Amino acid sequence: MSKYILGIESSCDDTCAAVVEGDNNLLSSVVSSQTDVHAKFGGIMPEIASRMHVEQITLVINEALQRANITLDDISAIAVTSGPGLIGSLHVGLQAAKTLALVTGKPLISCHHLAGHIFANTFETKLNYPCLAVVVPGGHTQLVYMKKEFDFKIIGGTQDDAIGEAYDKVARIVNLGYPGGPVIDKAAKLGQPTIKFPYPHAETPLDTSFSGLKTSVINLVHTAEQKGEIINVNDLAASFQQRAVFMIIDCVEEAIKQYGDIKQIVIAGGVAANSYLREQLPLMVQRLRPEIEVLLPRLKYCADNAAMIAVLGSRLYDLKAFSNLNIGVDPNWNIEDFMKEGK
Ligand code: KG4
Numbered sequence: 188m189s190k191y192i193l194g195i196e197s198s199c200d201d202t203c204a205a206v207v208e209g210d211n212n213l214l215s216s217v218v219s220s221q222t223d224v225h226a227k228f229g230g231i232m233p234e235i236a237s238r239m240h241v242e243q244i245t246l247v248i249n250e251a252l253q254r255a256n257i258t259l260d261d262i263s264a265i266a267v268t269s270g271p272g273l274i275g276s277l278h279v280g281l282q283a284a285k286t287l288a289l290v291t292g293k294p295l296i297s298c299h300h301l302a303g304h305i306f307a308n309t310f311e312t313k314l315n316y317p318c319l320a321v322v323v324p325g326g327h328t329q330l331v332y333m334k335k336e337f338d339f340k341i342i343g344g345t346q347d348d349a350i351g352e353a354y355d356k357v358a359r360i361v362n363l364g365y366p367g368g369p370v371i372d373k374a375a376k377l378g379q380p381t382i383k384f385p386y387p388h389a390e391t392p393l394d395t396s397f398s399g400l401k402t403s404v405i406n407l408v409h410t411a412e413q414k415g416e417i418i419n420v421n422d423l424a425a426s427f428q429q430r431a432v433f434m435i436i437d438c439v440e441e442a443i444k445q446y447g448d449i450k451q452i453v454i455a456g457g458v459a460a461n462s463y464l465r466e467q468l469p470l471m472v473q474r475l476r477p478e479i480e481v482l483l484p485r486l487k488y489c490a491d492n493a494a495m496i497a498v499l500g501s502r503l504y505d506l507k508a509f510s511n512l513n514i515g516v517d518p519n520w521n522i523e524d525f526m527k528e529g530k
């Protein structure tokens with residue numbers, strides 16, 4: 188009998204459900220985005236996000252089952268994100284998943300959101316260990332070294348803001364809207380990196396800091412405003428993007444040097460959609476260690492989605508990594524603890 192995994196994801200501001208058949212055959216992936224609502228506030232309003240999840244979740248699950256042309260009876264297990272993320276948002280998805288598990292008697296599989304982003308790459312090909320994941324969703328920036336499957340070790344990353352947050356903040360300062368990543372990426376292609384922002388100091392070469400870069404941009408814009416000067420937004424975007432992306436690439440370069448056994452590098456999360464990162468990271472690896480494979484997930488698997496949760500759930504189903512119905516959400520779940528706590 189075929190294996191069908193229903194994935195549910197509601198950790199932030201997208202209500203998502205998807206169905207994967209077998210190991211990675213995606214039958215459906217539904218995303219109900221709240222971006223337009225939060226854009227009016229220039230960022231995510233957690234209370235609004237959870238209320239909108241409540242309104243959407245059953246419709247989205249139903250739509251995912253219908254598009255996959257299956258019913259709840261056909262489902263082998265229900266995989267759901269239970270952290271990290273916004274507490275109220277996470278609760279909605281987990282509660283829906285638990286209820287479905289209870290009424291159908293099918294197993295519940297608790298998934299880590301960032302592990303989901305990493306496993307989005309398995310729609311392309313298998314992960315090859317030791318693997319280095321460049322984890323860059325909106326709220327995190329981490330280099331995660333995996334010696335073997337489900338052995339996650341954070342070896343570096345940001346000491347303060349995530350790169351995605353920096354993109355969102357910079358876009359807000361220059362009135363380009365929310366979310367900032369796609370608009371800055373687009374503007375950067377029209378400009379030149381004429382502004383040289385200071386390179387941040389971090390404790391180790393595997394770490395970095397985006398708050399200093401963000402402050403540099405704020406100061407530059409405020410000074411220009413005070414002097415009545417007009418800033419070329421495209422040049423600012425190109426300069427910020429070049430610096431931000433190379434801060435990540437420099438850390439990856441150092442990780443390759445320090446961990447001599449890396450066979451594959453994957454990128455994961457919303458910023459993995461960034462055109463400059465997707466262009467420059469493979470070039471650096473090609474120069475430094477061409478035998479390392481660089482995997483870029485398709486754009487539809489970079490931003491939040493439930494396909495990544497369903498595909499991770501499919502692997503966990505094989506390992507019989509099932510959860511009890513009494514689990515709760517963990518808004519600050521560290522990826523190193525995933526699969527270590529029997530969660
Ligand atoms: O993974 P994601 O959809 O949500 C979280 O798990 O947080 O990531 C959202 C982040 C936002 O900060 C957004 O600005 C950024 O990903 N992003 C990008 C691009 N597309 C989305 N950042 C840079 N370049 C892009 N093309």
Ligand code: ZN
Pocket residue numbers: 300304324325456457490491
């Ligand atoms: Zn995410």
